[in-house]
Amino acid sequence: MDTEKKRALEGDVMSKMIAIYCRGNKHRGRTCTPQDADALCPDCRRLRDYALDRVAGCPRMEIKTFCSVCPVHCYSRDMREQIRAVMRYSGPRMLLHHPFMTIHHMWLDHQARKRARKEMHA
Ligand SMILES: [Zn+2]
Numbered sequence: 001m002d003t004e005k006k007r008a009l010e011g012d013v014m015s016k017m018i019a020i021y022c023r024g025n026k027h028r029g030r031t032c033t034p035q036d037a038d039a040l041c042p043d044c045r046r047l048r049d050y051a052l053d054r055v056a057g058c059p060r061m062e063i064k065t066f067c068s069v070c071p072v073h074c075y076s077r078d079m080r081e082q083i084r085a086v087m088r089y090s091g092p093r094m095l096l097h098h099p100f101m102t103i104h105h106m107w108l109d110h111q112a113r114k115r116a117r118k119e120m121h122a
Contacts, residue, residue, distance in 0.1 A: 006108075011055045013105055016098060017090035018048045024089060047082050050075075 019040060022028070027041035040048060054074050075083060094102040 007055060007058070009101075009105070011052050013094075013101065014051045014055060015048055016101070017086055017094060018044050018051070020090040020093050020097060021086040024093065047079065047086070050079050051083060 022040045022044040027044060028039065058074070
């Protein structure tokens with residue numbers, strides 16, 4: 001998988017996770033229909049823009065897989081806390097909403113971890 005494809009997928013996964021989080025917690029005071037997937041509350045929109053910015057500017061996209069396994073923390077402390085909450089909430093739910101994408105993501109993740117371990121012991 002090439003770097004730009006990986007970058008696009010990471011951004012996509014991030015957006016979806018934040019959307020699930022926002023909707024699930026009824027930040028907008030109601031349950032959005034799936035068509036409103038992008039109708040984020042202002043806070044979540046800010047978080048998503050921030051996350052997508054990090055993904056777009058990530059210098060390690062080539063060697064790492066995804067931000068969730070990256071040893072370099074490019075998120076500010078504040079944003080990291082928020083994105084952690086999102087991951088905790090949306091991680092398990094992703095499998096339900098976007099099973100194929102999640103399994104694909106998990107598989108790539110697994111490959112990267114395996115590679116990283118090998119490098120460490122080389
Ligand atoms: Zn929200």
